[in-house]
Amino acid sequence: MTEQVKETYIAPSWLREKVFMGMTFKEYIRRLFTPFNIVAGLIILVGLYFIVIRYTQGLGAVTHASDNQPWGLFLSWGLFTGIPLAAAGYVLGSTVYLFGLKEYRPLLRPAIILGFLGYLFAALFLLVDLGRPWRLPYPMFVSYGVGSVLFFVAWSVTLHVVLYFVESCPAIFEWLGSDRFRRWALKVTVGATIFVVTLSTLHQSALGALFLLSPGKLHPLWYSQFIPVFFFVSSIFAGLSMVIAESTLTSRYLKHRVSAHYQAKLPELTLGLGKAASFVLFTYFGLKIIGIAHGHHWNLLNTSYGYLFLVEMIIFVLLPCFLFAFGVRNRSVGLVRFTAFFTIIGVALNRFNVSLIGLNWKLPHRELFHWKEFVIVITIITIELLIYRWIVNRMPVHREHPEYKGMH
Amino acid sequence: MSINRRAFLKAIGAIGSTSLIGRHSKAIAQEHFPGYPDRFGVLHDIPLCTGCRKCEWACKDQNKLPNKPIETYDDKSVFEKKRRTDAESYTVVNRYPNPKDKEKPIYVKFQCNHCDEPACASACLVKALKKTPEGAVTYNKDVCIGCRYCMTACPFYVPAYEYHNALTPEVRKCTLCYERITKEGEIPACVKICPTQALTFGKRSELIKVAREKIRSKPGEYIDHIYGKHEVGGTCWLYISGVPFEQLGFPTDVGTKPYPELTKGFLTMVPAGVVILPALLGGFYMFTKHREQMTKDEATTSEKKETQP
Numbered sequence: 179m180t181e182q183v184k185e186t187y188i189a190p191s192w193l194r195e196k197v198f199m200g201m202t203f204k205e206y207i208r209r210l211f212t213p214f215n216i217v218a219g220l221i222i223l224v225g226l227y228f229i230v231i232r233y234t235q236g237l238g239a240v241t242h243a244s245d246n247q248p249w250g251l252f253l254s255w256g257l258f259t260g261i262p263l264a265a266a267g268y269v270l271g272s273t274v275y276l277f278g279l280k281e282y283r284p285l286l287r288p289a290i291i292l293g294f295l296g297y298l299f300a301a302l303f304l305l306v307d308l309g310r311p312w313r314l315p316y317p318m319f320v321s322y323g324v325g326s327v328l329f330f331v332a333w334s335v336t337l338h339v340v341l342y343f344v345e346s347c348p349a350i351f352e353w354l355g356s357d358r359f360r361r362w363a364l365k366v367t368v369g370a371t372i373f374v375v376t377l378s379t380l381h382q383s384a385l386g387a388l389f390l391l392s393p394g395k396l397h398p399l400w401y402s403q404f405i406p407v408f409f410f411v412s413s414i415f416a417g418l419s420m421v422i423a424e425s426t427l428t429s430r431y432l433k434h435r436v437s438a439h440y441q442a443k444l445p446e447l448t449l450g451l452g453k454a455a456s457f458v459l460f461t462y463f464g465l466k467i468i469g470i471a472h473g474h475h476w477n478l479l480n481t482s483y484g485y486l487f488l489v490e491m492i493i494f495v496l497l498p499c500f501l502f503a504f505g506v507r508n509r510s511v512g513l514v515r516f517t518a519f520f521t522i523i524g525v526a527l528n529r530f531n532v533s534l535i536g537l538n539w540k541l542p543h544r545e546l547f548h549w550k551e552f553v554i555v556i557t558i559i560t561i562e563l564l565i566y567r568w569i570v571n572r573m574p575v576h577r578e579h580p581e582y583k584g585m586h
Numbered sequence: 587m588s589i590n591r592r593a594f595l596k597a598i599g600a601i602g603s604t605s606l607i608g609r610h611s612k613a614i615a616q617e618h619f620p621g622y623p624d625r626f627g628v629l630h631d632i633p634l635c636t637g638c639r640k641c642e643w644a645c646k647d648q649n650k651l652p653n654k655p656i657e658t659y660d661d662k663s664v665f666e667k668k669r670r671t672d673a674e675s676y677t678v679v680n681r682y683p684n685p686k687d688k689e690k691p692i693y694v695k696f697q698c699n700h701c702d703e704p705a706c707a708s709a710c711l712v713k714a715l716k717k718t719p720e721g722a723v724t725y726n727k728d729v730c731i732g733c734r735y736c737m738t739a740c741p742f743y744v745p746a747y748e749y750h751n752a753l754t755p756e757v758r759k760c761t762l763c764y765e766r767i768t769k770e771g772e773i774p775a776c777v778k779i780c781p782t783q784a785l786t787f788g789k790r791s792e793l794i795k796v797a798r799e800k801i802r803s804k805p806g807e808y809i810d811h812i813y814g815k816h817e818v819g820g821t822c823w824l825y826i827s828g829v830p831f832e833q834l835g836f837p838t839d840v841g842t843k844p845y846p847e848l849t850k851g852f853l854t855m856v857p858a859g860v861v862i863l864p865a866l867l868g869g870f871y872m873f874t875k876h877r878e879q880m881t882k883d884e885a886t887t888s889e890k891k892e893t894q895p
Binding site for chain 1: 670671672673705708709710711712713714729730731732733734735737738739741743745746747748749750751752753754755756837839840841845846848849852853855856859860863864867868870871873874875877878
């Protein structure tokens with residue numbers, strides 16, 4: 179009799195502790211109705227409607243269905259911008275594990291979660307964009323187009339989702355309280371990190387290499403044989419900026435999920451990341467200049483596309499480079515944080531210029547994307563944010579699990 | 587927790603197995619491909635085309651695309667704007683002003699050029715697009731995932747997509763009547779119906795001779811350029827014209843290099859990177875590990891010294 183009572187008591191409490199954050203189900207549901215959640219919920223409702231339309235009436239029902247410009251917002255945002263922003267994972271992974279900068283460890287787990295969700299959602303965007311989404315595994319298991327850069331990209335995205343999941347396992351098993359699995363997961367972490375850094379280096383460049391096949395279509399200011407290098411180098415500061423931006427938002431809006439240790443270390447670490455980002459931005463600027471010089475494209479700078487290019491290079495590369503440096507020198511964490519958000523916009527602008535605006539620039543009439551695509555993109559971003567918050571609220575990401583303190 | 591020997595070997599094993607993916611290198615690193623020797627092609631003698639658009643009708647008829655009665659194709663108003671191929675038309679005829687004679691506009695037929703080394707086929711990650719020895723670039727709808735990279739890659743803006751098909755959308759383009767040619771021993775439907783001999787079907791090598799002869803025998807009638815002989819490394823459709831090709835909507839900035847070569851360098855680098863980078867990164871890791879060990883050892887020895895008098 180007593181045992182039965184005990185059992186019925188334990189079962190709900192696991193759910194209560196792990197999923198409902200220590201609240202009863204009723205209380206949890208009641209607490210969900212915050213202004214933020216209501217807005218998010220409305221966005222998702224509208225977006226889901228268009229997603230259903232897309233799957234029942236075809237891509238043409240939510241996009242411009244252009245044969246000239248077959249790639250739209252789903253790929254420009256979801257793949258070409260999403261992947262460099264997910265670089266946070268490999269950048270911090272190599273910093274902490276491979277270069278041994280252990281001071282940055284508090285930022286490692288959030289970065290890995292960013293990497294994991296970045297790739298998972300890139301795959302999700304592909305599911306929306308592909309004509310036959312259920313064939314997503316075909317390049318892995320059915321037909322191998324080994325001569326295609328996209329083949330390598332497909333494999334990389336898949337492997338990244340798996341590897342980042344493996345790297346997230348210690349946090350997951352601490353949350354679930356499984357000591358044995360946690361130890362197993364920790365054992366393969368370094369291997370997984372080496373693998374991720376290797377693949378990321380090649381795969382961030384591969385996203386750029388996709389456009390090597392469009393010499394006549396992509397505007398010469400963006401088309402370059404160095405485009406794989408540009409994509410790789412810019413992914414580094416994209417990743418660094420994402421770590422800064424994420425820590426800014428979390429330490430502000432999810433304060434109670436952040437340990438005192440993390441909160442105390444954060445300003446100094448932010449300055450360190452800013453310094454690194456400044457340096458990489460400067461390198462990138464230099465490389466881009468070499469790119470124009472190599473193609474003899476100076477004359478193109480004085481055209482409308484040239485102005486767009488200059489905005490990208492001066493306002494979104496050179497300016498943040500100096501702002502980061504200035505912020506670090508004056509120990510202004512606020513400025514570094516602001517610049518991180520600014521840099522992220524710059525990376526997005528670059529990827530949009532390459533994959534959407536500068537592509538097919540010679541065509542007289544073209545519409546870049548349909549507003550319904552925009553709604554779907556916003557919806558998926560909202561879902562991603564909610565999942566991120568769900569994870570951070572439950573798993574030891576920005577804090578150490580009390581049972582595993584100092585055991586990394 | 588520290589990495590032990592077993593974990594390290596495991597990581598190395600994982601890395602080794604990925605380098606197997608590096609079998610790309612064999613496929614890509616082949617020497618220059620001169621094209622299949624007996625490939626077929628079509629020569630489009632542009633000055634002979636009268637814009638009757640019977641080829642458009644025949645193409646839709648052959649490929650079972652939504653079609654209208656052949657009489658309706660006499661309607662000249664369609665020429666008012668430039669058209670491109672789409673999911674329901676594998677070929678279109680466009681009209682261009684004639685700089686030599688305003689009364690006689692120029693008509694140009696447009697469809698897949700069936701490149702010798704196609705950009706679309708090298709872009710395809712599931713090998714849905716293939717160059718056949720007969721010349722046609724064919725499409726296998728059974729493996730296509732619908733990424734539309736072929737459309738982004740094609741320098742001629744040829745492949746089109748069935749955007750309004752929710753469940754079984756396909757990439758659509760001219761097949762060079764592959765089935766007709768190989769199974770029925772026929773010639774492509776558009777060539778067969780052409781009433782003015784503006785289209786000639788044959789072995790590509792023969793067509794080049796025919797084109798040269800036409801250019802040589804009628805000086806002043808043609809410019810000295812066979813479009814498609816060298817463009818993008820050669821195409822199975824060849825064109826001769828009385829006016830420069832850039833005036834007829836042909837892209838003239840596509841170069842003579844086959845498009846697959848544009849990504850060859852990058853793709854050969856990938857397997858190398860998969861081998862070299864882990865070695866390098868593993869090396870960094872070992873240095874880091876060793877440095878930590880040294881600091882630890884130093885700390886213990888200095889402690890010992892302090893405790894000893």
